[in-house]
Structures are given as C-alpha cells and as structure tokens.
Amino acid sequence: MDAGDRISRPARLALLAPAVLVIAVCLAGPLTLLLSYSFAPGGSTRANFSEGLTLENYIGVLGDTFYLGIILKTLWLSVIVTLAAILVGWPLAYFLWKAPERFKTLCTLVYLFGFFIVGPTLIVFGFAFALSARPVGALLCVGALLIDWAATKAAYIRL
Numbered sequence: 001m002d003a004g005d006r007i008s009r010p011a012r013l014a015l016l017a018p019a020v021l022v023i024a025v026c027l028a029g030p031l032t033l034l035l036s037y038s039f040a041p042g043g044s045t046r047a048n049f050s051e052g053l054t055l056e057n058y059i060g061v062l063g064d065t066f067y068l069g070i071i072l073k074t075l076w077l078s079v080i081v082t083l084a085a086i087l088v089g090w091p092l093a094y095f096l097w098k099a100p101e102r103f104k105t106l107c108t109l110v111y112l113f114g115f116f117i118v119g120p121t122l123i124v125f126g127f128a129f130a131l132s133a134r135p136v137g138a139l140l141c142v143g144a145l146l147i148d149w150a151a152t153k154a155a156y157i158r159l
Contacts, residue, residue: 007015039053061067092111099107 036049038057039055040049041051041054041056042048061071096104096107096111
C-alpha cells in the first residue's frame with residue numbers, strides 16, 4: 001500500500017462510527033440501565049427514582065456473607081480460568097507466530113478444526129460435568145460422553 005493510498009483519519013473514524021453506535025446501543029445502553037436500577041430504592045426494575053438514589057442494594061449484597069462468598073468464588077474462578085487460558089493460549093500463539101509461513105494456515109486450520117468437531121452434546125455434557133456437585137454425576141457425564149462419541153463414530157462408519 002502506497003502512502004497515497006492511505007485512508008484519511010476522518011474517513012477512518014466515519015468507517016468506525018457504525019460499529020461504535022451498535023456497541024453503544026446494544027451493550028452500553030442496557031448496562032447503564034441496569035446500573036441505574038441498582039441504585040434505585042427497592043431493587044426492582046420498576047424502580048421509582050422519585051425517592052432518590054441509594055446504596056442500600058449494594059450494602060445488602062456486600063453485607064450478606066452468602067452473596068459475598070459467591071462473589072469471591074466467582075472472582076477466584078475467573079482468575080483461575082484466565083491463568084489457564086494464558087497457559088494454554090500463549091504457547092500456541094507463540095508457536096503459530098514462529099511457524100514457517102507455509103504452515104501457518106495449516107496450523108490454524110488444525111487448531112480451529114477442534115471447534116467444529118465439538119458438538120452441542122459435548123458442550124452440554126461438559127457443563128453438566130463441570131457443574132456436577134457429586135462424583136457420581138461426573139462419572140455419569142463421562143459415561144454419557146463416551147456413549148455419545150461411540151454412537152457418533154458408528155454413525156459416520158455407516159455413512
């Protein structure tokens with residue numbers, strides 16, 4: 001691309017405007033509405049703001065050990081998942097970056113192929129396994145996954 005082919009800054013901003021508008025309307029708008037409801041007295045989505053804004057909802061949630069425990073467990077789980085994603089994703093990204101040019105597309109397709117294999121059944125049983133509170137439930141999920149895998153394999157063999 002030559003220096004003369006560059007798009008001017010106002011043109012780039014104009015091209016970016018529709019995406020920013022969609023994000024503002026579909027993401028920031030509802031989040032702002034929810035945030036305003038959280039400061040309303042009574043904690044309802046039919047909030048009456050005539051009484052003014054209050055922190056009673058936040059005091060109620062953060063003052064209750066049950067909710068505070070859930071919040072802390074959620075934050076801890078998010079830290080663990082983030083670290084796991086970094087530990088798995090960083091070496092893979094480094095490998096793809098350092099791979100020879102002729103293999104980059106092939107390596108990327110091999111990586112993405114795994115997502116096409118994973119069907120809805122595997123995802124549902126994976127969540128059931130992860131959310132199972134008892135080891136028996138986890139074992140049942142693993143057994144169901146094996147049966148589903150075998151049935152899928154047999155169906156492909158028949159084709």
